[in-house]
Amino acid sequence: MTDYEIFELGDVVLQSKKTLRGAKLAYKTYGALNAKKDNAIVYPTWYSGQHYENEWLIGEGMALDPRKYFVIVPNMFGNGLSTSPSNAPEPYNQARFPNVTAYDNVRQQYRLVTEKFGIESLELVTGWSMGALQTYHWGALYPDMVKRILPFAGSAKCSRHNFVFLEGVKAALTADAAFQDGWYRSPPTKGLRAMARVYAGWGFSQAFYREELDIKAMGYASLEDFLVGFWEGIFLPRDANNLLTMLWTWQNGDISNNEVFNGDFPKALAAIKSKAFIMPSKTDLYFPPEDNAFEVAHMPNAELRVIDSIWGHFAGGPGTSPADVKTLDAALRELLAS
CATH class of the missing domain: 1.10.1740 (Rna Polymerase Sigma Factor; Chain: A)
Incomplete structure (x- = not known):
């Protein structure tokens, strides 16, 4: 038995100018969409992770409470559930699988949200690590749809380091x-x-x-x-x-690398109108707070909140530091209440 659903995307032309034929987006939802369709949250997956590995932040009494919100967790292309090298038909299987960007992922997630559920407004988009990269994309590409974002332990562009x-x-x-x-x-x-x-x-x-x-x-x-x-x-x-x-998706992460912003990174950041808490870990070795400080300086409605932790990239991450998860949950709760 599977605990997720499949949204049939049809043929998807990627930024790489290759086509995923019969592409599939795997997703799971938590809670119920209300009549006004104004209680939805999108919570993308992270590097190698699948939807069930996002569940550490979802639960009754938590900020992402399924009794109040309709939480959609879309699986990234390449994670083994959505279309991936391991499940794609020939000729684009295994080593022939085309390069997929975060932009490609978020454009198809948008289709899921709008076409499948008829949602026009999102209360929040949040995500950890590569989930944060997708969160920034949501904010930049759909500024009038996304009310709030909270990317944590991630960045809007992969740094050289x-x-x-x-x-x-x-x-x-x-x-x-x-x-x-x-x-x-x-x-x-x-x-x-x-x-x-x-x-x-x-x-x-x-x-x-x-x-x-x-x-x-x-x-x-x-x-x-x-x-x-x-x-x-x-x-x-x-x-x-x-x-x-x-890994290629991660290395080529850049919210400005598309036809909307044409490589202008500050312009892409400035397009994010959502109220934003940007939450790096003080000791993250590959997403240092300095990168996020640059981003916040170019975002009109963003606040930098550094998690003071020695847990590195995993501060607030799955199955690690309960104190940092509590800090993150409190920030999500504050942002959603604002």
């Missing part, structure tokens, strides 16, 4: 001989494990490791137990080509 970090992740994964240039018949597990090790040095901060929070807060028996149990545990179940597709 962030790009380099991801090159290391990609190199580790594709160096496995079993990868076979993307035409593997069994998972390239050595590459997936190597990728996890590279990622482990970036996802949490130096202070997180110095304070041994992997052991003291997360309950692992040792550092090696953490590297295997947490990091390898994240990536081994994922499809390698799917991971590479989303």
